[in-house]
Each structure stands twice: as structure tokens, then as C-alpha cells.
Amino acid sequence: MTTRRDTSKEKTMQGTKSFIDRVAKAKGNNQKAIDALQAGVRKLADSNEWQKFLRFNASFHSYSVGNRLLIWSQSPGATQVASYKSWKSRGRCVRKGEKGIAIICPIIITDKETEEKVLVGFKIGHVFDVAQTEGESIAKIVTLVDGQEAAAAAGFDALMEFANSEGVQVSTFEKTKVGFERVNGYLEFGNAHIYLREDLPAAQRTKTLAHELAHWALEHGRVEHDVSRSIEEVEAESCAYVICNELGIDSGSYSFGYIASWAGGDAGKISNVAERVIGAVDKVMKHVRSNEKSLAAKKAA
DSSP: OOOOOHHHHHHHHHHHHHHHHHHHHHHHHHHHHHHHHHHHHHHHHTTHHHHHHHHHTTTOOOOOOOHHHHHHHTTTOOOSEHHHHHHTTEEEOOOOTTEEEEEEEEEEEEEETTEEEEEEEEEEEEEEEEGEEEOOOOOOOOOOOOOOHHHHHHHHHHHHHHHHHTEEEEEEEEETTTOEEEEEETEGGGGEEEEEETTTTTTHHHHHHHHHHHHHHHTOTTTOOOOOOHHHHHHHHHHHHHHHHHHTTTHHHHHHHHHHHHHHTTTHHHHHHHHHHHHHHHHHHHHHHHHHHHHHHHOOO
């Protein structure tokens, strides 16, 4: 009589050990990714392109909180706004047919007796976002993530599984949506709904989904969450970079510049949020790894 060795338990044990090893390795790689992210931002901050970017942005008027809210409510995707004349002085013209973004402008006159400037009222003025202009080129520090189709497709499916487990709906919006022409994606926290721009390359779409899921995991949409917008964006994009790194996607062409712009070129801000970033990454990737383990167990059965 011959006996057959039951290899099913061995396969399960081997699969479990392999999974544990991968988790340990992934966590170590996450810290390496954070270090690489800092190095990338630091290198960009020392480049000529970054200096051009700073000079260009330094010339823009600083708007009041009230006007910033007005601009955001009319055009959430606006990044750089200026008046018609201001754009013209920079070598760019507002395209014909573009609708201005209304803001409140002070009416100031000079007192003839005291020669002092006096505020006498307010009026409606209009500004235009850079996306509404054309002309001389602008320093570019971010490039959409492209290529890497296989990793992008697998990564997107994995992140969608996490979104579903969290009860977060994901859908697309048209690139021509008014006010969102320069937006790749956004999260409506209260509605648990993520929107992705419909024409994004596959790799950028996966990175953007990772970014918005990071906002969700970090609970940036909660009213009691008291963190500045710039820190929120540094945290979310840092998460996206690390998640993409673990999914086999290199998002440095976009993430380095995006983080540098929100961090003011200070790579040290990444260190300040590293603990929260790694915590959020672990929350997302724990689900992804768990699904991988389940699939591996089914295959071994």
C-alpha cells in the first residue's frame, strides 16, 4: 500500500509564509519610498525649472480669504488666476469666449486734503485662470504619469476593491466640466464619492485614485479635521506615491512636482507627515494584500 503525502497544508503554510514575508518587505519598502520621495522633491527644489516656477508664481496677487472662497466656488480647478490685463503683461492672452471668475474688488480713492488712501466701497471684478489663457510657455514641474499599462490596470482594480470595501463610490467626469478643466480628480467626503477625469492615462488614473483614497483614509473631509490645505495635499500625494510604488508604478514625474509646489519646496515637510502617511498607506495596502492572499489561497486549493 502506498501513502500519499497531503501537500495542501504545506502549500497553505508556504503561501502564508510568503505573504508574511511580502508584508514585512513592503513595510520596509514604504520607508524607502518616503526617502526617495524626499530626495526627488529636494532635487526638484534645487533645479532651474523650480526657480522659474517660483518667479512666475511670486508675481501673482495674493487674494483675501473671501475672494479665495469665491474663486473656488466658481472654479474649483483654478490654480493661477489674474486679471485680463495682468495676463497680457505676462505674455498670455485670455481666449475668446472665456467667462471670467467674479471677485470682490475694493474701491479706493485718495483724499484731496490728507492725500491718504480711503476705502469707499466695493465692486465686482473678474479674473481668469491660467487654463483660460494661451501664449508664452509656463514653467512646468509636473507631468502626467503614463505608460506602465499592466501595473496600472492591476493597481486600479486593487484600489477599486479597497474603495468598495469602504463604501466609496468611484465615477468619472467630463474633461469639459466647467471649473474642473485642470482637475484630475476630487473627493466628496460627505457623499463618499470620488470623481476621476475621464480622459486620464491609465497610470495617472490609478495614481489619482490613490491620491483621493488617501484623502479618504486620512479623513481630510471631516469638519473637525484641523490641518491646512497644503499639508493635506502633501499627505495625500505622498501616500499616492508610496502606494503606487508598492503597486509597481513610478509616479515621480507627477508626485515630486505636485508635492514640491504644495510644500513650498521644503522636502522636510514630508518627514513631518511620514507617520500619518505610512499609517494611511498601510490601511489601504492591508486590504490589497489581504485580497492577494485570498486569491493565492484559492489558487492553491
